[in-house]
Amino acid sequence: MTTLVPSPVRIIGTGLIGGSLGMALSSSGAAVQVEDISPGTRSLAVELGVGSLPSPEDPDPQLVLVAAPPDVAAQVIDRALRAWPQAVVADVASVKTTVLEGVRALARGEDLPRYIGAHPMAGREVSGVIAARGDLFQGRPFVIVPHQGSRAEAVTALKAVATEIGSVPVTMDAAAHDTAVAQVSHVPQVMSSLLASTLLAPTETALGLSGQGLRDTTRIADSDPRLWVEILGANAASVAGVLGEVRDRLDGVIGALESLRGSPDPSIGSRRALASLVADGNRGVRRIPGKHGGRTDAFATLTVLVPDRPGELARLLTEIGQIGVNLEDLRLEHELGRAVGLAHVAVDATREELLTRSLGERGWTVAEA
Amino acid sequence: MTTLVPSPVRIIGTGLIGGSLGMALSSSGAAVQVEDISPGTRSLAVELGVGSLPSPEDPDPQLVLVAAPPDVAAQVIDRALRAWPQAVVADVASVKTTVLEGVRALARGEDLPRYIGAHPMAGREVSGVIAARGDLFQGRPFVIVPHQGSRAEAVTALKAVATEIGSVPVTMDAAAHDTAVAQVSHVPQVMSSLLASTLLAPTETALGLSGQGLRDTTRIADSDPRLWVEILGANAASVAGVLGEVRDRLDGVIGALESLRGSPDPSIGSRRALASLVADGNRGVRRIPGKHGGRTDAFATLTVLVPDRPGELARLLTEIGQIGVNLEDLRLEHELGRAVGLAHVAVDATREELLTRSLGERGWTVAEA
Known part of the structure; x- marks a missing residue:
């Protein structure tokens, strides 16, 4: 070679x-x-x-x-x-x-x-x-x-x-690189860690209400502390700069919430501060290139209900193989206290219809993802 | 009906x-x-x-x-x-x-x-x-x-x-509910919006370096501003309470970064503040139920090498069933261009040893996750 x-x-x-x-x-x-x-x-x-x-x-x-x-x-x-x-x-x-x-x-x-x-x-x-x-x-x-x-x-x-x-x-x-990674990688890591560290407080009942939004926003918080101390320390100036702006905005949000708290006639400015936070977030997230990149057009995801009994998932995968469709990715979702789980099955988008129909014929319940 | x-x-x-x-x-x-x-x-x-x-x-x-x-x-x-x-x-x-x-x-x-x-x-x-x-x-x-x-x-x-x-x-x-949703839903929304709103600043070249971590942490920032003004306003006290703690911690992080900035002998305390942020985040994210089930204390995750041939994954799941261990979660990882995939198998932590040994006896290669 x-x-x-x-x-x-x-x-x-x-x-x-x-x-x-x-x-x-x-x-x-x-x-x-x-x-x-x-x-x-x-x-x-x-x-x-x-x-x-x-x-x-x-x-x-x-x-x-x-x-x-x-x-x-x-x-x-x-x-x-x-x-x-x-x-x-x-x-x-x-x-x-x-x-x-x-x-x-x-x-x-x-x-x-x-x-x-x-x-x-x-x-x-x-x-x-x-x-x-x-x-x-x-x-x-x-x-x-x-x-x-x-x-x-x-x-x-x-x-x-x-x-x-x-x-x-x-x-x-080097300078442009360090600014860029502070913005798109190091600050997101700090924000995810900050958010995840608030999860030490909630009761288990409260945490039972968690959804996919919380899972997504905290996924990268499961990173190696030693590594991140080195990375953040080595890029301290750039990271601190962006975080300073976050703090100013957070101060504004907290102030707006405090003025809205129990007030029958909240100031218009307070509501505007919250709306512009979310609206700026909308604009920011739409700037990310290839956003939804992980969910590329090439793949389609089907959600299949899987009875929570031994062997059912194996049977599903076996039958997908028999139908002749290649599994590109698989994510399981458990439903607490229910006799059914959700299998999110990613396949080549051109095979979606075949798989949906064939699984339906075999008695599986398929929901659109 | x-x-x-x-x-x-x-x-x-x-x-x-x-x-x-x-x-x-x-x-x-x-x-x-x-x-x-x-x-x-x-x-x-x-x-x-x-x-x-x-x-x-x-x-x-x-x-x-x-x-x-x-x-x-x-x-x-x-x-x-x-x-x-x-x-x-x-x-x-x-x-x-x-x-x-x-x-x-x-x-x-x-x-x-x-x-x-x-x-x-x-x-x-x-x-x-x-x-x-x-x-x-x-x-x-x-x-x-x-x-x-x-x-x-x-x-x-x-x-x-x-x-x-x-x-x-x-x-x-009502009070317990509002506290819980502040913790697991409303604060995550604010944090995601705060992070996404920093993305108005980077150049397009910088944004070109974005990865899945940024996409995940900002996904929910694409939410409706009008709806969220109402939700945050109606739960202002609970949300402001948690955000106040976030601000205190953020202040500590910024202080630590500023003391590390260009300093040849950074104070031990500064490094500890960053390490404990990430470590607390690790602990927090692992409290989310169903979150990569494998990382809670109750679950253990084994990584099993699965030959990239039809039927091998189904065989693995069938054999796990035969061994008598319940699968709590399963995540697949493909390696393009390699003849092997990784199946991350989450099981009750008390069954980890049995499963590792039994799969090994049956010829599977099991690596610690």
């Missing part, structure tokens, strides 16, 4: 991101060497197909991808620049300015042109190499962050990586 | 909730009369199968469901209590204390026992009768909110409604 990527590639740090990069690059035909400070993680990474352990006979890496936490990234990059004087060295940390500053402080001037930043924009609320997947970066942006002294060949090497792993390369400078 | 619900049922206000109630009750065999101040909405409701227009020959309604916005609900309820002196009259507004206070202020004392509050916990980020669905309440909680003077027959009538529309009846008093 030939790959566009300079090979061998050394991946330092085989967690979720490093592991997924290794899987994707190995599939593309690159010789991937894995390195991790934890021997257990390293072995698991090899077993899962991330790459191989480097041996003394291996040629030197031509490309080094540092997938270490932001607080240690600069040191690891400097070490790699010194160890392999021919290699392009890139880090994939989720913040770029502090890493670049760290590298500038540590690295020798002649090594700097071989350093370049990168940020494959993908993640999961789970972490570790066991969560790694070769398709993690498919169709996602891959931000390439050159600095003023970066060599053209470093940019080319990263464009090759982006292409081979199925990502879309986007070039930004 | 016989229905448990006192019939005819008059539905006043045929938006998303009233329309969906009418569809579900009509399906159950109840005679549903529809009423709406908008003639267009009323006709559309009839056409969509919500019910029929009342005619002078119709018997009086035995049950009236008021699905009007919270700010007008009390007046409509009072009018209904006076118009049909035999009927149980319930409203389905999403806040209950202000409605109850309004009814107490307007209604005659002898009519009050026939009034009862209700809140079918379902909604969509779309509104209007066109979005109504007969299965909207399937498996969702239906909160019945009696007051001290409510007649037993009013409670019975609403339990019948809950049963017929496929919901799970839950009884709470």
Whole structure:
């Protein structure tokens, strides 16, 4: 197999991101060497197909991808620049300015042109190499962050990586990158964590009233605290800037609610503050490109009622197979205290009608999703 | 068809909730009369199968469901209590204390026992009768909110409604209800709107980096501003209370970020504030029932490698049944371009060891989630 990527590639740090990069690059035909400070993680990474352990006979890496936490990234990059004087060295940390500053402080001037930043924009609320997947970066942006002294060949090497792993390369400078990820990733994480942390107070009865809205808004709150302390700390200025605006608006909302509280003649301004919050939210959410991207037109979701008895779900899946329709995704929803669950079955949109009809003929109750 | 619900049922206000109630009750065999101040909405409701227009020959309604916005609900309820002196009259507004206070202020004392509050916990980020669905309440909680003077027959009538529309009846008093929905519904709405309203600032390039996390956290921000002004205004005290706690915590987060900003030796306290925010969020999100069932303490999630061949998933589920373990939740994960999928299987935590061992003996590869 030939790959566009300079090979061998050394991946330092085989967690979720490093592991997924290794899987994707190995599939593309690159010789991937894995390195991790934890021997257990390293072995698991090899077993899962991330790459191989480097041996003394291996040629030197031509490309080094540092997938270490932001607080240690600069040191690891400097070490790699010194160890392999021919290699392009890139880090994939989720913040770029502090890493670049760290590298500038540590690295020798002649090594700097071989350093370049990168940020494959993908993640999961789970972490570790066991969560790694070769398709993690498919169709996602891959931000390439050159600095003023970066060599053209470093940019080319990263464009090759982006292409081979199925990502879309986007070039930004470190400051623009950090502002952007504060807005679309770090602030959403803080807001989701803030919301989820209010859920320590409600009674279990109250929590029993939860719906999909609460589940969606808090899903990413199940993220790794250690990782996020590093990310937020490394992008503190940008994140604090946006959060300051959130606080001002929140103050206004609380003020409006307090003036409405029990008042028979609430001020018009109070109602307007609430309406404009929700209306601005409408406008904001509609700016997200590919919104409802997860629910692409290519798939249709059917909701099938599944009796809550052993074997019923297996029977449903078996029958979907017999009907000849491929299952693209499956989500189960339990109905507390009822003898029925909901299986949300995603299939190719062109197969929806066939499946709905065939399941109906077999006695399943199918609701439109 | 016989229905448990006192019939005819008059539905006043045929938006998303009233329309969906009418569809579900009509399906159950109840005679549903529809009423709406908008003639267009009323006709559309009839056409969509919500019910029929009342005619002078119709018997009086035995049950009236008021699905009007919270700010007008009390007046409509009072009018209904006076118009049909035999009927149980319930409203389905999403806040209950202000409605109850309004009814107490307007209604005659002898009519009050026939009034009862209700809140079918379902909604969509779309509104209007066109979005109504007969299965909207399937498996969702239906909160019945009696007051001290409510007649037993009013409670019975609403339990019948809950049963017929496929919901799970839950009884709470108005104060407990309003606190609960502030926590699990109204505050999440405000937080999602706050977050989405920050998206007016980013450049399009920045928004191009958006991922599923941002989509999920802002999905409900696409809600109707007019409706939410009424809901938030009617539950102002409870919502402001929780938001006040959010503000305090947000202040702490901003303070921590500012002290970390560019500081080479950030205070330990600052890092701890960020870590405890994310960790509390972890704990909060895991309290949501049914939320990725696998992450509550009661459930354990196993990850099983499933060969990407027809029938393998059905075989896995069949074998789990044979082992005698109940599946609490199942989530599938596909790896494009790899010959294996991951099935995340949630089971009662006390059965985890048995299942892991038994599946291993049967040749499945099980990884810890």
